[in-house]
Amino acid sequence: MKEEINMSLVPVKFRFTTKEKIIMIIIMILMVIGIIITWVNYVENAKIKVQYELAQKQLQEALIKEQEEAERKRQEKLPKLTEEGKENIKHIYSSDTKRAFLTFDDGPSSNTSQILDILKEKGIKATFFVLGSNVEKKPELVKRMYDEGHFIANHGYTHIYENIYQSPEAVINEYNQCNQAVRNAIGEQEYNSHLFRFPGGLNGGKYAEIKNQANALLLENSIVHVDWNALNGDSETTNPTTEYEMKRIADTTANKQSVVILMHDAEAKKVTAETLPNIIEYLLGQGYTFKNFYEIIK
Numbered sequence: 001m002k003e004e005i006n007m008s009l010v011p012v013k014f015r016f017t018t019k020e021k022i023i024m025i026i027i028m029i030l031m032v033i034g035i036i037i038t039w040v041n042y043v044e045n046a047k048i049k050v051q052y053e054l055a056q057k058q059l060q061e062a063l064i065k066e067q068e069e070a071e072r073k074r075q076e077k078l079p080k081l082t083e084e085g086k087e088n089i090k091h092i093y094s095s096d097t098k099r100a101f102l103t104f105d106d107g108p109s110s111n112t113s114q115i116l117d118i119l120k121e122k123g124i125k126a127t128f129f130v131l132g133s134n135v136e137k138k139p140e141l142v143k144r145m146y147d148e149g150h151f152i153a154n155h156g157y158t159h160i161y162e163n164i165y166q167s168p169e170a171v172i173n174e175y176n177q178c179n180q181a182v183r184n185a186i187g188e189q190e191y192n193s194h195l196f197r198f199p200g201g202l203n204g205g206k207y208a209e210i211k212n213q214a215n216a217l218l219l220e221n222s223i224v225h226v227d228w229n230a231l232n233g234d235s236e237t238t239n240p241t242t243e244y245e246m247k248r249i250a251d252t253t254a255n256k257q258s259v260v261i262l263m264h265d266a267e268a269k270k271v272t273a274e275t276l277p278n279i280i281e282y283l284l285g286q287g288y289t290f291k292n293f294y295e296i297i298k
Contacts, residue, residue, distance in 0.1 A: 074188075077146065079297045081194035081222050088296045089224045095258035100288040102126040102280075103228065104272075105155055105197065107265035108134055108141035114273040115265050116144055122280055125149050125292040128265070129197040132157035132178030139185035146186040151293040153195040154178045154223075164199060165207035171198075171214035175223060194297055196225045203227070226293075228262035232279060234272045235264055242275045249279055253286070 016024070092101075104115065107130055119126055128145055130152060135142050145152055156164050156174035164174045175196055183191050196218055202211050202225055215225055233248030234240050253259045261279075263272050283290070 076298075077149075077294075078188070078190055079151070079192065079194050079294065081224065081297055085194075085297045086224060089226060092226060092260060092296065093229050093256070093258050097257070098286070098288045099258050099291045100253075100283050101258075101260045101291055101293065102263065103129060103153075103197075103260060104263050104265040105129045106131055106134070106159065106269075108138045108145075109265055109267040109269075111267065111270050111273045112138070112141045112145075112265045115276060116141070116148065116150075118273070118276050118280075119150070120148060122277075124280065124290045125151070125294070126290075127151040127153055127195075127293045129153045129155035130178065130182065131155050131159050132174070132181040133159075135178065135181040135185050139181075142182060142185040143187070146188075149292075149294075151193070151195075151297075152182055152186070152191075153193045153197065153226075153293060154182075155197050156199055157181070159199045161199065161207060165210050165214075168210060168214035168217045171210075172217055172221065175218070193293075194223050195293055196223050197227065198225060201227045224297075226260060228260045229256065230259040231262040232272060232275070234269050235262075240271050242271060242278065245271065245275045246278055246282065249282060253283070253288075259288070 102119075102124065104112075104126060107128060112128075115126075125148075128142075128150055130142060142152060154175050155178065156171070157177035158164060158174060164171055179192055182193070183189050198211055198214075200207075202215060205211075218225060230252040231248060232240075232245040234245060236248070237244065249261070253261070263269075263276075263279075265272065280290075
């Protein structure tokens with residue numbers, strides 16, 4: 001007996017209409033487009049990420065280089081007394097070539113600004129033996145000295161002989177007071193010039209013994225001293241004239257290869273500021289090259 005076939009269980013062949021086929025094709029095309037767009041976005045985002053990371057790396061490297069360069073320049077302006085520097089100081093008045101160190105004591109004062117203007121115009125770096133008490137009065141001028149590449153050396157705090165020459169320790173104390181005033185003025189707490197000029201000079205006078213003891217104590221603390229072997233005479237008379245200063249420059253520099261010239265930028269030394277261009281021209285005419293103590297101490 002033949003089994004009867006239940007026709008309801010036989011699958012009916014599914015046929016798409018033309019419209020449905022078009023819709024499916026469009027859907028497939030859109031899916032492909034979506035996949036392509038997603039892939040392109042992924043690739044582009046990956047590229048952007050790489051470029052961003054590269055830019056960040058380059059920026060970081062540039063910042064590091066900038067910081068390193070700033071630190072290098074900062075360190076260059078911090079005097080460092082080496083054994084070579086000590087030897088250079090010992091032989092400061094000897095040189096195979098003609099060189100001149102312009103040094104100014106007792107400032108800063110209202111005359112210092114004019115002196116700095118002249119030095120800037122001439123492209124010359126000088127050395128200023130500043131007084132701590134005056135540094136505190138005119139810190140902006142000391143900062144300008146520092147920023148413009150001049151060497152800021154130490155002349156004590158008071159310039160009052162009975163104070164500074166009470167004892168060798170008093171000399172050190174005045175040095176430290178002045179040094180701190182300079183640090184505060186220039187905004188650099190690591191600054192130490194390592195260079196001192198005794199008020200009145202190291203040699204002679206009623207305080208000669210204390211000065212000699214103080215000099216030894218200074219050296220123990222990595223501080224050297226320097227006097228001068230030429231001058232403009234602005235401390236020799238109450239009212240020096242330009243003619244007088246020029247004559248003293250000519251007399252005291254004659255036949256010398258290396259000259260450390262004593263001048264002053266104190267309040268009463270306006271003539272020195274006015275005469276400075278003539279002094280510079282004279283020394284240039286005599287074949288001198290101008291130096292400062294950065295080239296000696298470091």
